[in-house]
Amino acid sequence: MSEMTYRDAINLALKEEMRRDSSVVIYGEDVALYEGAFKVTRGLLSEFGEARVRDCPISENTIVGVAVGAAMGGLRPIAELMTVNFALLAMDQIVNHMAKVRYMFGGQTQVPLVIRMPGGGGSQLGAQHSQSLESYFMHCPGMRIAYPATPADAKGLLKTAIRDNNPVVFLEHELLYNSKGEVPDDPEFLVPFGKAALLKEGDAVTLVGYGRMAILARQAAQTLESEGISCEVVDLRTLNPLDMETVLASVEKTGRAVVVEECWQSAGLGGDIASRIYERCFDRLLAPVKRISGLDVPMPYSRKIEKLCIPQPEVIAQGVRDLLAQAY
Secondary structure, eight states: OEEEEHHHHHHHHHHHHHHHOTTEEEEETTSSSSOOTTSTTTTHHHHHOTTTEEEOOSOHHHHHHHHHHHHHTTOEEEEEOSOGGGGGGGHIIIIIIITTHHHHTTTSSOOOOEEEEEEOSOSSOOGGGSOOOHHHHHTSTTOEEEOOOSHHHHHHHHHHHHHOSSOEEEEEEGGGTTOEEEEOOOTTOOOOTTOOEEEEOOSSEEEEEOTHHHHHHHHHHHHHHTTTOOEEEEEOOEEETTOHHHHHHHHHHHSOEEEEEEEESTTOHHHHHHHHHHHHHGGGOSSOOEEEEEOSSOOOSSHHHHHHHSOOHHHHHHHHHHHHTOOO
């Protein structure tokens, strides 16, 4: 095990998979000479050359479109979009091509493609560069979605994504890149899709999150522990496939659930998870399922106001206190 940042864990996964499989290639804006907008592709050009690490024009629909064709042709491309916000320019390629080609060709072709996209708010980048759009991709069948919260999961899930024969949307929160954690050194370390992680055990309430929100939920749980409130924290890790069995087992134990998401609450992922909890655990719930989400507003630039729009540990902790005061 080695301690490294989330950024370096992703970089290591890319290097290991490119060394293992010569069909793995990387396309994107500034991924080669500049080594990535967030320096995730550092050192790849010098090791693997411009034939496998290619800088592309500022055209997201072209980057994804070319990657889809390359995947159909036998390569295993990794397309990096500078931020998830720019995926809106490539939604036709993502929704109508990447996600549907295998179905429309009757399984005669595969699309082993990974689209890496940083996202999320909290960096004062304004409304057009601070969005959490995971529910957009969740709504479209045909592609897998991973959103790691820890450096170890960032490495293991990315390696799994690259080896998968299905298209994968791989989301990375920008504020996690500098976070540190223990990462296995084993080049065959993989984290399976569809298996949530239990970040903390507890018996009073279940906190469900993913990406950065899983980390903030754990911080809130640690604060509440000092108040005698025992929270169980479930990190979903992948959104498609979605491991509801782990969530439901936890809720059946605690009798209460708080779902935390950074995306907008309207038509957000939290509502879907809450609905599934009600369907399976209604008779075990001691209180209504609580949702803590990003506010339904374009992200403001002001740091203080931006912080109010994104769930914070203290807001999550207060949500748990409020829930414990409720009962059916």
